[in-house]
Amino acid sequence: MEIRMLRYFLVVAEQQNIAKAAQTLHITPPTLSRQIKSLEESLGSDLFIRESRQLELTESGLFLKKRAEDILELNDKTEKEFNDSKQELLSGHISIGCVEADNSDTLALMLEEFVAEHPQVTFSIFSGTSDDIVDRLDKGLLDLALLLEPISTEKYHKLILPREEKWGLMVSTQSYLASKNSIQIEELPGIPLLCSPREEIQEMITSWDALQNKKLNIVGTYNLIFNVFSLVENRVGSALTIEGAMANRDTSSVKFLPIVPEITTHCVLVWRKNTLLTPSVNQFVEKFIQAFQA
CATH class of the missing domain: 3.40.190.10 (Periplasmic binding protein-like II)
Known part of the structure; x- marks a missing residue:
């Protein structure tokens, strides 16, 4: 529910007529009718009884009217206080x-x-x-x-x-992979991996073209990167991560290998x-x- 929609609703409730309310709001009656209908659909409830020339509020409409008045009062008060405070210390x-x-x-x-x-x-x-x-x-x-x-x-x-956030592999400096400066995406299925359990991340990884129809060897999952530094260091697995997650940490025992072709997110x-x-x-x-x- 947008503030604008609540203002439209209150004017219609006050005027009890779409045409009069539209004139007050300086919009066309069909536009206002669509906006009110959209509001009713989003709430899943009729707000007006349309059986006579004058629109009457339903029980849901009466409830929303009280809430809308409170919300708009708070919104207007907040905007006023904010504007007044611009000249003061925030x-x-x-x-x-x-x-x-x-x-x-x-x-x-x-x-x-x-x-x-x-x-x-x-x-x-x-x-x-x-x-x-x-x-x-x-x-x-x-x-x-x-x-x-x-x-x-x-x-x-x-x-x-x-x-951009660059995806790659965090590997142990003692691993044979540490001699590389990057990791080809096609190499990932042959490497024991640690990765995020998030569904969105799992779907992103499996959507990479070079990994289609290939099964990754995921030996474990992690939520926060610092939890797997020792696991990577001891070659339990290499961690799929973004380079920025390793920033400001002791990386003397691990190395970041960017994936090639480059994969980035924001x-x-x-x-x-x-x-x-x-x-x-x-x-x-x-x-x-x-x-x-x-």
Whole structure:
């Protein structure tokens, strides 16, 4: 439900007539009728009784009217407070989930700049698996999240970050593979592998053309890369990962081999749809959009 749709609904409820409401909203009656019908379909319930010239609210319509009035009041109040505070010091708290990736540094740099610009803003970063982060985001425990594609983002607004994440193999320096500077994708089926258990990642790997109809030797799965450093070092298996996940770690006993032909994905900044962001979170999102949106 968009704020715009709620405003349309309230005007129709007040005017009790599509034509009058459309005139007030400066749109055509057919357009307004389609918008109201779309709202009813998305909610799975009729909002108006259409048996007379005047539209009457159903029980569902009465319920939505009260909720819509509350939501719009809060929205208008928040926008006013945000605009009023532009001339003042921005304050508040931002909770962010972040996967292990090269773009984690991008997030850190943006936070560093933002806090320098708004010293009264505080933040917390939750690092974990994509599943853990998405769960906390859905529960409202996080405001934003930096996730690695492929990931389902239908429920979220998303901003694709431009820096690509390169896929490859983390191998032991004691392995025969360490003499290589890259790994051909056709070689993967013959190597004991450690990889993410995420369904999206598994599907991505099996969709690579060179691996069609070939079975990978997956000896184990992992959620966070630091859990498998010792397993890789001791040659239990080589880990399929992105290069950025190994950043800022002791890599003296392991080596990253990029996959050839090169395979890359992106990180995305996401936040929940139909959720009112606090002024500090909204300003931080705007900073990202201004920096990276084409």
